[in-house]
Amino acid sequence: MKDISGGVCAPRGFKAGGVRCGIKESSQKRDLALIVSDRPCAAAGVFTTNRVQAASVVVSREHIAAGTLRAVIANSGNANACTGEEGLRAARRMAALAAEQLSAPGSAVPAGQVAVASTGVIGVPLPIGAIERGMGGLFAALKDSAEGHDAALEAIMTTDTRKKGGAVEAGIGGVPVRIGAMAKGSGMIHPNMATMLGFITTDADIEQGMLDAALRRAVRRSFNRLTIDGDSSTNDTVLVLANGEARNPRIEAGGEAYEAFASALESLCVRLARAMARDGEGASRLMTVTVRGAAGEDEAEALAKSVASSSLVKAACYGADANWGRVLCALGYAGVPFDPGAVSVRFASSAGTVLVCEKGGPAPFSEEDAARVLSQEEVEILADIEGGGPGAASVWGCDLTCDYVRINGDYRS
Amino acid sequence: MKDISGGVCAPRGFKAGGVRCGIKESSQKRDLALIVSDRPCAAAGVFTTNRVQAASVVVSREHIAAGTLRAVIANSGNANACTGEEGLRAARRMAALAAEQLSAPGSAVPAGQVAVASTGVIGVPLPIGAIERGMGGLFAALKDSAEGHDAALEAIMTTDTRKKGGAVEAGIGGVPVRIGAMAKGSGMIHPNMATMLGFITTDADIEQGMLDAALRRAVRRSFNRLTIDGDSSTNDTVLVLANGEARNPRIEAGGEAYEAFASALESLCVRLARAMARDGEGASRLMTVTVRGAAGEDEAEALAKSVASSSLVKAACYGADANWGRVLCALGYAGVPFDPGAVSVRFASSAGTVLVCEKGGPAPFSEEDAARVLSQEEVEILADIEGGGPGAASVWGCDLTCDYVRINGDYRS
Numbered sequence: 001m002k003d004i005s006g007g008v009c010a011p012r013g014f015k016a017g018g019v020r021c022g023i024k025e026s027s028q029k030r031d032l033a034l035i036v037s038d039r040p041c042a043a044a045g046v047f048t049t050n051r052v053q054a055a056s057v058v059v060s061r062e063h064i065a066a067g068t069l070r071a072v073i074a075n076s077g078n079a080n081a082c083t084g085e086e087g088l089r090a091a092r093r094m095a096a097l098a099a100e101q102l103s104a105p106g107s108a109v110p111a112g113q114v115a116v117a118s119t120g121v122i123g124v125p126l127p128i129g130a131i132e133r134g135m136g137g138l139f140a141a142l143k144d145s146a147e148g149h150d151a152a153l154e155a156i157m158t159t160d161t162r163k164k165g166g167a168v169e170a171g172i173g174g175v176p177v178r179i180g181a182m183a184k185g186s187g188m189i190h191p192n193m194a195t196m197l198g199f200i201t202t203d204a205d206i207e208q209g210m211l212d213a214a215l216r217r218a219v220r221r222s223f224n225r226l227t228i229d230g231d232s233s234t235n236d237t238v239l240v241l242a243n244g245e246a247r248n249p250r251i252e253a254g255g256e257a258y259e260a261f262a263s264a265l266e267s268l269c270v271r272l273a274r275a276m277a278r279d280g281e282g283a284s285r286l287m288t289v290t291v292r293g294a295a296g297e298d299e300a301e302a303l304a305k306s307v308a309s310s311s312l313v314k315a316a317c318y319g320a321d322a323n324w325g326r327v328l329c330a331l332g333y334a335g336v337p338f339d340p341g342a343v344s345v346r347f348a349s350s351a352g353t354v355l356v357c358e359k360g361g362p363a364p365f366s367e368e369d370a371a372r373v374l375s376q377e378e379v380e381i382l383a384d385i386e387g388g389g390p391g392a393a394s395v396w397g398c399d400l401t402c403d404y405v406r407i408n409g410d411y412r413s
Numbered sequence: 414m415k416d417i418s419g420g421v422c423a424p425r426g427f428k429a430g431g432v433r434c435g436i437k438e439s440s441q442k443r444d445l446a447l448i449v450s451d452r453p454c455a456a457a458g459v460f461t462t463n464r465v466q467a468a469s470v471v472v473s474r475e476h477i478a479a480g481t482l483r484a485v486i487a488n489s490g491n492a493n494a495c496t497g498e499e500g501l502r503a504a505r506r507m508a509a510l511a512a513e514q515l516s517a518p519g520s521a522v523p524a525g526q527v528a529v530a531s532t533g534v535i536g537v538p539l540p541i542g543a544i545e546r547g548m549g550g551l552f553a554a555l556k557d558s559a560e561g562h563d564a565a566l567e568a569i570m571t572t573d574t575r576k577k578g579g580a581v582e583a584g585i586g587g588v589p590v591r592i593g594a595m596a597k598g599s600g601m602i603h604p605n606m607a608t609m610l611g612f613i614t615t616d617a618d619i620e621q622g623m624l625d626a627a628l629r630r631a632v633r634r635s636f637n638r639l640t641i642d643g644d645s646s647t648n649d650t651v652l653v654l655a656n657g658e659a660r661n662p663r664i665e666a667g668g669e670a671y672e673a674f675a676s677a678l679e680s681l682c683v684r685l686a687r688a689m690a691r692d693g694e695g696a697s698r699l700m701t702v703t704v705r706g707a708a709g710e711d712e713a714e715a716l717a718k719s720v721a722s723s724s725l726v727k728a729a730c731y732g733a734d735a736n737w738g739r740v741l742c743a744l745g746y747a748g749v750p751f752d753p754g755a756v757s758v759r760f761a762s763s764a765g766t767v768l769v770c771e772k773g774g775p776a777p778f779s780e781e782d783a784a785r786v787l788s789q790e791e792v793e794i795l796a797d798i799e800g801g802g803p804g805a806a807s808v809w810g811c812d813l814t815c816d817y818v819r820i821n822g823d824y825r826s
Contacts, residue, residue, distance in 0.1 A: 084754070123775045324535075333462070340465045
């Protein structure tokens, strides 16, 4: 597997683009994005578990049920959530408008082959007129290059400060298969996702059920192990479209080819999840929490999430303060049985590793060393349960800073 | 029921005091507190549910098992948590030292009649020598007046900025019965408590089992409906001591007298819980979240806690931003079934009430009015589920400010 350029346009047969249609009234930023495949794709999706679901999520769930997509249309600046029947009509219209543009004489594309996604403020009617007026320009802006990927990615960003995308190529059955992805999200982010959107394209030829399985596994080990602020959004959506243009031997069952595809997909999703954590609202550091020695992987994940979600751990991380007691405290309320007396805690980064807690009690360490380790841009908190089980998992988060409060104290204005 | 002065010293037969023994090395603040009854008390306690439990919690649980206490000794500046066997020995020694001082020739007080509590930094050995040296002065400082209450209360405060205490008098069986209380806590606070300590005295004559039942009910509806930052501490302790000196007809079963006592206790605990929320680390506002129309009280509480715990709701509250979509979002991930389309949301304060969401969608409102309502020192978020069940509950929290981050970015130094 190797990294390649081009993002979602790296796989053959995909185009992308983004324009400003005027949803973000107060800015000149792009706000409408499109990703299109030349031909119908096997498609799979994972959506928010929030009981309050955006209209775009409701509509995309319906459309993806048949397993086939041609395009994804997405907007930023408005979540189209808590917008009632009018919101549902607007989301359906958004898909229909894109489908009309995709249709050629004699080959109509059904609206059901277009997924929709929205991100932005909740409870404000989606300005569907602006989207309608922008549609021609959006299709005219489509490109099959990194430029198209970049423009589409810009158009789905909200409080994001960095572009989060990538592409990889893996040999599958002797054929190079490409996977490209983009993601946005930096607030309202929590396990089981949040206002995060992730769009993944691939030219792999893969049966829809296997694609769905690979996506679920990848999301479970990437986006669902990400927490910024504990708020699971109404709009989370991760979609993958596979158009088969790589002409690899079709993946129809588990085995070597499936594993190669699934692990390439997972690795790309993990990269995006880490990038989202690093770009968490107001974040100054990426914080990886790794737990080893739990009863199983699920238990390790729950313990690591509890630490990564703790406001006190996050604030200490911001202050580069080796306050390991807060780590033990957060492990303790995770709702998972373990022996507190068997826990050791290490802080690690490019500046070294410091053991701060051994057998649940203080280990002698240099505060100076610990502060240096914790002052790096990427830090890791390692909790080992000695003599525990085989369960291990890493969760990604970020520190809690004043900028988070500033950003969210007045998001709407 | 009426408010009276004197705090934990208001009930007859109680003394309290606080001194500086030197645990808080870098400050001149009091750090050692004592509450003593003239005679043995029926006693009950509620403790943290964290799997990592401070040594003081372990020892107090043991001591309260017999249902009888004479005194509570507490320190701030050190949590005596994650301190291993040495910590347990120190906690036992702390109780034994107080018991020695209480003993008179011919009437030894067992160490098991003294509860201990600690609050402060985790993972640092408790300086038991300082406590030992301070013991004489501590007992010399005992007073049966508001002054004693105040000194003891000061000695358990950490990042608290306000004193949280009170006392009430209720007629029980025609006899005036008094209940006094103090509490500390402003960070690491979450439902099921946190670094919160609550000490309650009463001169009621009440059987231990009934006292225990009254305390659990009061805690469930007060301190357990409080969230500052989602971190449940290793040290939470609420204790009640009843010495019977009011000479009311002994409360030995449910009925009018029990209800009068239990509701006076609950009302005092609610007052302290609200005071703790108002004094949350860095808080500029008290935020009450009330949910009505849930299936039951537990469901209402879970929904309200989800909103009160949301970092995004808390940050919007700080910014006096009427971002009601975040309220719906937080209701949506509470894990409780409800119909999002039936929810209405109001913001209320001394400046008025504004309806911002109706039937799950936007209600027309004046941003100016909403900002004025949300700018007050105490604000309420009311979520009504129309046509829902009889469940209602209020949860207390506070806004999220930069000061929270500052306070916790470098707590230890």
